[in-house]
Structures are given as structure tokens and as C-alpha cells.
Amino acid sequence: MVRETRYEDQTVSIGSLTLESGNDLHDVKLAYERVGPRDAPVILVCHALTGNQYTVGHEEEGWWKGLVGSGSYIDTAAFQVITFNVLGGCNGSTGPQSINPVTKRRYQADFPFVSVRDMVHSQKKALEKLGIHQLHAVIGGSLGGMQVLEWGLLYPDWMTHLIPLAVTPTLNAYGIAYNAISRYAITNDPNWEEGYYSSDHTPTSGLATARMIGMISYRTDEMFHEKFGRSRKGASHENHKEPKYNVESYLHYQGNKLVGRFDANSYLYLLKAMDNHDISEGRGDLNFVNKRMKANVLAIGFKGDLIYPPEELEKLFYHGSSSQFYLVDTKFGHDGFLVEFEKWGPHIKEKILITNKIEGVK
Structure with missing residues (x-):
């Protein structure tokens, strides 16, 4: 069956949102990309730290092009793929750069801290606003993988498949240490101004x-x-x-490239959300947490991942009757979830088609 593929780049308003901290955010908006036939099963993609909603991209190539797209492993001719810019981000969703409806000024450092669970709650409200109440799959890596795990625990009846990539149940001390150095670099930049920097003098060196x-x-x-x-x-x-x-030139290039597209406050808020995330918090023994997930799980780890050791992800789903773990042999380490799709994309394609609910797809 041939379906018409549509592309949508919009923002959805979800009203007020009470955060895990108890703070209320008002007039919350999430920016999203939606690609594929509107009558097709929905796959939600969750992006990583410096990602955005442009998984496929329109005028420019998206950050997961090659894995997601027409004729790709996640085929937008057979599925509709939705990606939200996370709450706290800087690509159109409510975050530190947004205007506080109370003060009429940018939040900046007054933005309340958000958690990974807050991100998932906001996405769920946004999907409902779009008329979507069931997901075929939820997939994402790194910070996106944290969201995938929370989706499976917060809303276990919402999806058929969960595909967490390059993630662990909680960020370890090694990962927190790297984030601590990153925070130090930003907050000690001469232009930091306690987070209330001007748009003309941002903490570019620190970021x-x-x-x-x-x-x-x-x-x-x-x-x-x-x-x-x-x-x-x-x-x-x-x-x-x-x-x-x-190697020095490469690092300089990557640093300066990010400065042109990302906000330092958002970077700090998302780092803190990663540091604080722990799927066992408030839920008991980690060995039993995965049993709350009802979806079929395909967990993918990447050899040499320093901040999300793959053995920790394997351990989480070791006893799951409806879960699988696959280790990708790669030299890319953590960044393996952004490259070499031919090594692991086929496993995802097989997983999302396994229910036989998708007809006419080969």
C-alpha cells in the first residue's frame, strides 16, 4: 500500500506543566518535526544532548538521516516519525531562552530545573494535543535513551516497542565528572554573568x-x-x-561549531537533567524496575562507550522475557549511535516490523 509522505515543522502548545520539582511552567510549547503518512503507525524519536527535532530534516539533512527516512531502516514511507525538541532545549521548545509569561523577559538562569521525566511528560501531553494516543515505537540514544527508558516506565501501555541506545539506567561518576568540567568551563567564562548574559556577549569560550x-x-x-x-x-x-x-584543530572546530547553534544555559540545564537521572529513583530495586516495562525492548550498546558502558544496559534487560540486547562492535564508542547504521539499523528494522501489523513493507 502506497501512502503519501508529508513533512511538518511546527510548534504545539501544551498549556501548563507541573515539574518534578513542584514548580509550574506556564504556556509551554514544544517544537517538533513530523514526517510520514498521517495514517501510519507512529515512531517517536528522542534526541540527545545537543540534538534537536530535525531527525530527518527538510532543506538540510537531519542528524539521523541514513537511519530514518524514505527507504531507510526506519522508513518514513511506512511510518510517521515524530521528534520533539526537548523541554529546556533551544530549538523552539520552552527553555531558558523563552519569554517568561509572568516577567515578560527571557527566563535565562531563572528557568526551573527540568528532569528527564519532565521531558517525557511534556512529550506525552504534546502527542495528545496532536491526537496521538499510541506509539508503535520509542527510540533514542544517550539523553534520548534516558527518555526512552522513562517512556517505558511512566507510560508502559503507550507503545509496542522500546529501543534505547547508548544509555545506562543512571549516569555514573565518570560521566558526571565530565559534565562537571563542562559546567566549570561555562560558568567561569568572563561573559557568563551568572547566567544572565546578553545576546551580544554570550559565554562562547566556555561553551x-x-x-x-x-x-x-x-x-x-x-x-x-x-x-x-x-x-x-x-x-x-x-x-x-x-x-x-x-586533533587540536578538530576539537576547536567542534567547539566553535556548537557555539553557533546552541545556548549555554540550555546546555547546563540538560547536563543537570542527565546527572540527576536514575530510573530506580522512587521505584525500588533496579533489578525489578525493567519488569514494569510492557513493551518489547531492543537495547543496543556500543563497544568502547566510556560514559554509558554497554554492559550496564545489558545487565538491565538480562532477565527480560521480551527484551533483547545487541552490542555493536565499533571504534566510535558512544558516538556509535550516530554512525555506521549498516551495523545495527537492520536489527531495528526487524524489530519494528516484527508484530506483522505493518503491511506492504519489505
Whole structure:
């Protein structure tokens, strides 16, 4: 059966939202991308720390193009794929850059802290506003994977499949340590101004440094050695700021690239949400938490992931009767969920088609 594929790039208002902290957010909006036939089963994609709602993309390529799209492993000719910019983000959803309806000024550092569970609650309200009350699958990696796990626990009857990637039940001390250094870099930037910086003088140096720190943790030492080694740019030995080695140039590029598209306050709020996330909090023994999930689970870990060790994800679903774990052999480490789709995309395709509810798809 051939369906007409549609593309939608919109914002949905969900009204007020009471956060886990007890604070109320008013006039909450979530920006979203929606791709695929409107009568097709819905797959919700949850993005990572510096991601956004543009999974597929329209005029520019989306961040998961190759995994999601027409004819891809998650086929937008057979499914409609929805991605929300997370609550607290900076791509159109309510976050630190938004106007506080009470003060009529930007929230900035007055924005209340949000949790991963808050993100999921807001997405659920947004889906209901869009007339969607059932999901075929929920998928995401890293911070997106945290959301996937919470979806399975907060709303276990809402989906058929859960596909958490490159994630663990809680962020360990190693991951928190990297985030702590990133926070230090941002909050000690001369332009930080306690979070109330002007749009003309943002903490660009701190944010760029935070991104550089993150990039080191996302890849393996093997990948860095293979890609860069000790190759040089021919820069001066005397200049402390000019990159001499290609690996330095790469990190500078990645840091400066993020500064052009991301807000420092949002970066800090999302880091804190990751630090605080623990799926066992308020739920008891972690060994029994996964039994609350009713969906079929395909958990995917990536070899060499420093901040989300794959063995922790495997352990979470080890005794699940309707769960599977797959380890991807890769040199990319944590960033494996953004590349080499040919290694793990087929497992996802098989999983989301396994119920035989999707007709006419090969």
C-alpha cells in the first residue's frame, strides 16, 4: 500500500506543566518535526544532548538521516516519525531562552530545573494535543535513551516497542565528572554573568570548551589515534593558541561549531537533567524496575562507550522475557549511535516490523 509522505515543522502548545520539582511552567510549547503518512503507525524519536527535532530534516539533512527516512531502516514511507525538541532545549521548545509569561523577559538562569521525566511528560501531553494516543515505537540514544527508558516506565501501555541506545539506567561518576568540567568551563567564562548574559556577549569560550571536553568522551582512544595520530598542521611551536596538531584543530572546530547553534544555559540545564537521572529513583530495586516495562525492548550498546558502558544496559534487560540486547562492535564508542547504521539499523528494522501489523513493507 502506497501512502503519501508529508513533512511538518511546527510548534504545539501544551498549556501548563507541573515539574518534578513542584514548580509550574506556564504556556509551554514544544517544537517538533513530523514526517510520514498521517495514517501510519507512529515512531517517536528522542534526541540527545545537543540534538534537536530535525531527525530527518527538510532543506538540510537531519542528524539521523541514513537511519530514518524514505527507504531507510526506519522508513518514513511506512511510518510517521515524530521528534520533539526537548523541554529546556533551544530549538523552539520552552527553555531558558523563552519569554517568561509572568516577567515578560527571557527566563535565562531563572528557568526551573527540568528532569528527564519532565521531558517525557511534556512529550506525552504534546502527542495528545496532536491526537496521538499510541506509539508503535520509542527510540533514542544517550539523553534520548534516558527518555526512552522513562517512556517505558511512566507510560508502559503507550507503545509496542522500546529501543534505547547508548544509555545506562543512571549516569555514573565518570560521566558526571565530565559534565562537571563542562559546567566549570561555562560558568567561569568572563561573559557568563551568572547566567544572565546578553545576546551580544554570550559565554562562547566556555561553551566551546565544554563541547571539546564532551567530544573527547564520545569517541574511543583508538578512533582518535586512527583518525589523527600525531599528524600536524605545521603551526608555530611558540603560539599557545594556534592548533599545531590536527586533533587540536578538530576539537576547536567542534567547539566553535556548537557555539553557533546552541545556548549555554540550555546546555547546563540538560547536563543537570542527565546527572540527576536514575530510573530506580522512587521505584525500588533496579533489578525489578525493567519488569514494569510492557513493551518489547531492543537495547543496543556500543563497544568502547566510556560514559554509558554497554554492559550496564545489558545487565538491565538480562532477565527480560521480551527484551533483547545487541552490542555493536565499533571504534566510535558512544558516538556509535550516530554512525555506521549498516551495523545495527537492520536489527531495528526487524524489530519494528516484527508484530506483522505493518503491511506492504519489505
